[in-house]
Amino acid sequence: MINPIKRNAVKKIMLTMLILSIGLVALTQSQTAINNKILVVVDIQKHFTTNTIAENTAQQLIENTNRIIDDFKPENVVYIQAIARVLNISFKGFRVDTLPNLELDNRLKIVSKNIFTKNKANAFTSSTFVEFIENSGINDIVVVGLLAESCVKETLMGGKKKGYNMYYIPEAIVAKTSELKAKVERKFQKNNIKAIPINDILNKK
Numbered sequence: 001m002i003n004p005i006k007r008n009a010v011k012k013i014m015l016t017m018l019i020l021s022i023g024l025v026a027l028t029q030s031q032t033a034i035n036n037k038i039l040v041v042v043d044i045q046k047h048f049t050t051n052t053i054a055e056n057t058a059q060q061l062i063e064n065t066n067r068i069i070d071d072f073k074p075e076n077v078v079y080i081q082a083i084a085r086v087l088n089i090s091f092k093g094f095r096v097d098t099l100p101n102l103e104l105d106n107r108l109k110i111v112s113k114n115i116f117t118k119n120k121a122n123a124f125t126s127s128t129f130v131e132f133i134e135n136s137g138i139n140d141i142v143v144v145g146l147l148a149e150s151c152v153k154e155t156l157m158g159g160k161k162k163g164y165n166m167y168y169i170p171e172a173i174v175a176k177t178s179e180l181k182a183k184v185e186r187k188f189q190k191n192n193i194k195a196i197p198i199n200d201i202l203n204k205k
Contacts, residue, residue: 035072035073035076036138036140037072037076037138037140037141037142037167038076038077038078038133038136038138038140038141038142039068039069039072039076039077039078039142039144040078040080040123040141040142040143040144040145040155041065041069041077041078041079041080041108041144041145042080042123042143042144042145042146042151042152042155043080043081043082043145043146043147043151044061044062044065044079044104044105044108044145044146045081045082045102045103045104045105046102046103046104046105046106047102048082048146048147049061049062049105049146052146052147052176053146053147053174053176057174058105058174059107061145061146061172061173061174062105062107062108064144064169064171064172064198065108065109065144065145065172066107066108066109067198067202068144068169068172068198068201068202069109069111070109071201071202074111074112075112075114076136076138077111077112077114078112078114078115078116078129078132079104079108079110079112079114079115079116080115080116080117080118080123080126080129080145080151080155081102081103081104081115081116081117081118082102082117082118082119082151083102083117083118083119114132116128116129116132120154121150121151121153121154121155122151122154122155122157122158123151123154123155123158124155124158124159124161124162125158130162133164139163139164139165140164140165140167141159141164141165141166141167142167142168142169142196142201143155143156143159143166143167143168143173144168144169144172144173145172145173146173146174146175147174147175147176148173148174148175148180148181148184148185149175149176149180149181149183149184152168152173152184153184153187153188156168156188156193157191157193160191160192160193165194166193166194167193167194167195167196168188168193168194168195168196169195169196169197169198169201170185170195170197170198171197171198172198
């Protein structure tokens with residue numbers, strides 16, 4: 001006859017093993033889901049992080065984005081850079097200049113050579129970016145970056161129009177104001193662009 005104390009100990013061990021196995025399966029499924037998605041990092045460039053948003057907001061955005069990047073396959077991480085030009089008028093005539101400091105912010109983790117440029121808000125107007133996405137064979141695309149009300153929105157809507165499943169991470173997109181961010185998120189919901197909370201992306205260590 002098994003001692004009741006030993007029987008309880010065995011039950012606890014078996015229960016612990018069951019919980020651990022369920023957790024491992026859930027983690028594996030979560031990681032598989034991430035492996036089947038492309039992460040698009042939009043416009044996290046020095047010019048915008050220093051001139052468009054507050055420093056503490058930029059720092060938080062970059063920290064969250066770096067944590068997210070760590071959970072994706074490097075080959076599935078894409079960086080989008082905006083090329084911004086301004087028209088200068090002087091007595092000598094007209095001149096189009098490219099804005100300075102358009103390189104990616106040096107605090108941002110760069111894990112791949114998948115860096116594409118755009119001259120419009122929607123990243124899907126970049127033919128090289130579109131070619132990369134098509135060649136990847138992946139239909140699920142996660143977008144982070146700035147600004148939520150302009151380039152992030154246009155890229156998400158642009159991808160949706162092309163038939164991709166589009167996602168964003170609320171903790172890794174920023175707008176000029178919280179009101180603008182809330183407004184654009186409501187638009188995302190109406191267009192079946194889904195939010196993925198950052199804790200659903202990150203591995204549980």
